[in-house]
Amino acid sequence: MKRRSSTRSQGLTITDWMKYRPYKIPSAYDSYYLKLANSALAYLDRPETGFKGIFRREHLKELAVLLTCHFEDFICEIGLWRALVRKHQELYGKYLPLFDLEEYDPNYLNPQDFAYLIWHHLGKMAQKTLMPQGRPLLAAADHFYDFFETRIDEAPATDFYDRWLDISPDIYFFDLKLRLNWMAFNNYITGPEFSQGFQEAVDKLDDEENELLRQLQNRESLIYGMQDDFLLKKSSSWCALTAPDWLAEVARCPDELRPDIRRLFQRVQGIFLYEGHDKKYYRFQFVRSGRLFPVHRESVDLDVAKMKAGVDAASFAIVNWRGEWWLSGVYMGWDGSPKDLDKLRIDPKGVNFYGWTEEQKQQIYSLTAEMEEAFLSYFGERLVFFKNEKEMARAMEAHNAWWNENKTKQLKPGEKRSRYAEMLAEESASYDDIDLGGGSVAAYYSPGEGVLMSSLIPRVVKLLQKKKLKEEEYPELFYSFFHEFSPVLAHYIAERYPLENLRFPLGGDADFVRENFDFFLRYYNPGDFREALPLLSLLPEE
Template sequence: MEKRKSIYMQRWLSFHFYSTPLQSDYYYLKLCNEIYNMLRDDDFPDEEISISDEQKKNLACFVTGYFEDVISGPGLWKAFITQVSELYGTYLPFFDPDPEEYFPDEINPEDIHFLLWYYLSMVLSDDSIISPLIYEWSDYSNRIFEILEREYETAPENFNLKQLFNVSPEENNFFMIKEKLKWIMLDSWLHHFLGKELEEITDDTFIDDEEKPMPEESRAIYLYDTMDTFVLSRHTPLLARQGKEWLAYALGKDHPLYESLLEMGEKKSGFYLYIGTKGDDLLFEHIATGTRLKVTSRSMDVPTGNEPGRSISFAGFVKWRGEWWFSGSQLGWGYDNDLIRKEQESEKSKMLFGKNPAVQREENRQLYRSFLKFNKGKPLAFIESEEAANSFIRDFLAYHNRSLKKSVRKQRKDRMPLEQDMLPDSIFKEMEPDLVQVETIPGVVFCDPDSGIDLAFGYNDMIPDARNQWYMSTNTEDDPGDGTMILLESPHINGKLMHYLVSNYDLPGLEFPGLSGRELLLDNFDFMLRFWKRKRYYS
């Protein structure tokens, strides 16, 4: 008789923020193995979808983690359905459960339908687009739900998990908050896929490290700072939200820290000149902009050997509840005139602290109004090459500046920051090398009233517009419908542009596999846009 494979405690605890099991963990591990054995014995309903035994083990932990979360909550699942309800007026995408029959504080069969789709979409993201309805016609999720429903009334709470979201209303320690964000973003049952993503990022960074290996200390510093920035800045596939938003919604709107979490600033990493101390604060000046930060001494000590006005640090700082906190790693240099000059000339470094958001919004809207006039009422222009894009943008900026009635002297003195982003040196260095090297690839220039101007190359054959001479209609040998979904998955098409394309064109092939696939995708388009374009949804 074949020996049954099992999930062991180490794997189960890898989805938690502690390493010593509680009594409740033995209960949930047993439940996890029951679900795994059911998954192991059955094939998935679509023969094209196949996951490994390791992935089935993680799926069992994932589903059991959901159950533990609901029993011990409110936690991440309640945070998810609350945000979905705010955005879309329903508790779940795709399934639109009847509010009279859906219980947000309990387990629901629709939850399992959704979670199976989410899990498979994440682990098979490089191979397949999964229809959310694949499990609606099978008894697969129902069998999982029956196991959980059987246990619902007697399942124990996880007191460590409850304590995680029991945060003092007066909590001012950013490091304590960051530890919670780290678990949410890297190891939690709902977002643990991001932990794998971070591993891939760091592995790719050191893939050529064998020839010129980085010193161990430098490597450790880099890895820690990369992790720190990832935790604070990355957006999740679900809803394109950051860790601070997930923690805020897990605590609930009535919690005093709810607004503080949503207002937490972005990490500002750059080169700073150490100025000295003032009371309990350390003073740093951002070299490129002259912005001075008062950094609380609760987050760092004066670096050894630092001299006021003479020592340079590359470091990151986050504003939390009105105070700047050091976050991540720090590298130090002595006074270096060349480094200072390069930073002060760097347009990218100058934008670290940005403009006042209200001022930037108004400038973008002025830009948008000018663009519509310049481009015959359309926010989208089709261009034949990189060179044509440069020419188009230069002509447009000249028109825009004239429309603002700026003098040449004023333009030179108060040059628009956006103009920097539109010149070839800055635009094309951020694009994929293969797109930059082929100057004849046609593209589009798009202007949005909120985010400004963006460019995309290589997708004109998929956009059915009378002005677009490169569109490849369906009566040709190659059906553009076969590739239209590439628009959704491409990192070069931002969220604003994708919204415009779907709202203004009938894009063939824009659908999930199976019956009613197009209607299902379009009805849940914003959710899927956040899912596929989380890194560029807002820009």
């Protein structure tokens, strides 16, 4: 006798619910919310609601849990959604993007909140574009609002989160990291996105030949270290906030502590040379910059009796927490030769900005400002188009030669003379045609950072300027623009070219995109919402 498939009857288990808990042992409290989550899943499973068959069941199961977590967030006043709404108000001047907020109450449950949570989660996890005003989505939002709103009086609350999020100035660093781990992987807002992103990073590590993995020959340790990228640096599609940003928003702590939490993203990672120790700290020299860091000995237990100063080296990352450097991630011994260390000292990729000394940072800032002035003085614009890569290489070479000859001269602030335009005019070339995006490659000087060279920019500008796009060119333009352009570049182009062709893929006019311009940038390309850091690197002095 053939057994009937039990897919329809497979509901959520306590394991599904506990995935987003910062504790391990369930109680009657968790059983109550699990029951609500299963009711939410039952709605999503109904064919007439428009979700089943379009989205994978695992995504719908997780969505049911997240919707219930949102209700729990409201009941227990955890503060995650309120932090999100507060950030929306700060960034966009409204509580939520995309939706009509005429009857929105920021201190209560709202259909728009459920609609936005559904839109955002399914869009990211299923990698599908959803129309915010689609009938199934809005009907589901109304259903879940009614369903949860009628259960407000009966729903149990807990003070666990008040205790869990109580961050004192003297909190132990690794207790703080436990909170960051929940913020990254296990809270209902960023958890699905970061968990999926981390798994994709691990899969990529296995699929590709990884040089660091080859050198260290320790896959598990490398993966453990990769988690710190998500705990400390990774920006989420939710307002481009990092896990430290989220913790700073919801922590029960003195306000003066919040900037310290946010600055945890300033991690220094690379090869360090052991230089000795005292009772409290190890002394490590960051090889690429020569800077000496005192690293708290509670970070890692090293057998210093067997270590030789100036000889033993290791790969790890350190984070500054309230004036002290802590090893964060994994410590892996490095067996490179003295010759390998010499190579690292001149490797432009061997350092991040926070590994330099303050004096070195100021030197890099000054050099970057000098190069930016040179670019603007020579080309006359921050964005320049070229017919091909050969022309660009020739122009950049001429630019460098010109600046080296004239860098001692004092240029007037804001001078708009373009030596490049003069050069093209002398050669009877059409600078105007190139400036309008007629070329195949472009150079853009990102403020405070450096030169970005791109073949995508001319393509996007061409599509923006076309009188009429083909049907398939609308999504190409939209995704190229919001996926690939940094916020400063996107705004620079938006100020100079028409945006009428920039349309949301599933419909709507250009005004809809204009109204949600900054939201789309953060949603599709959150990683570029970061501190502007120079791309320059210093060479060691002889």
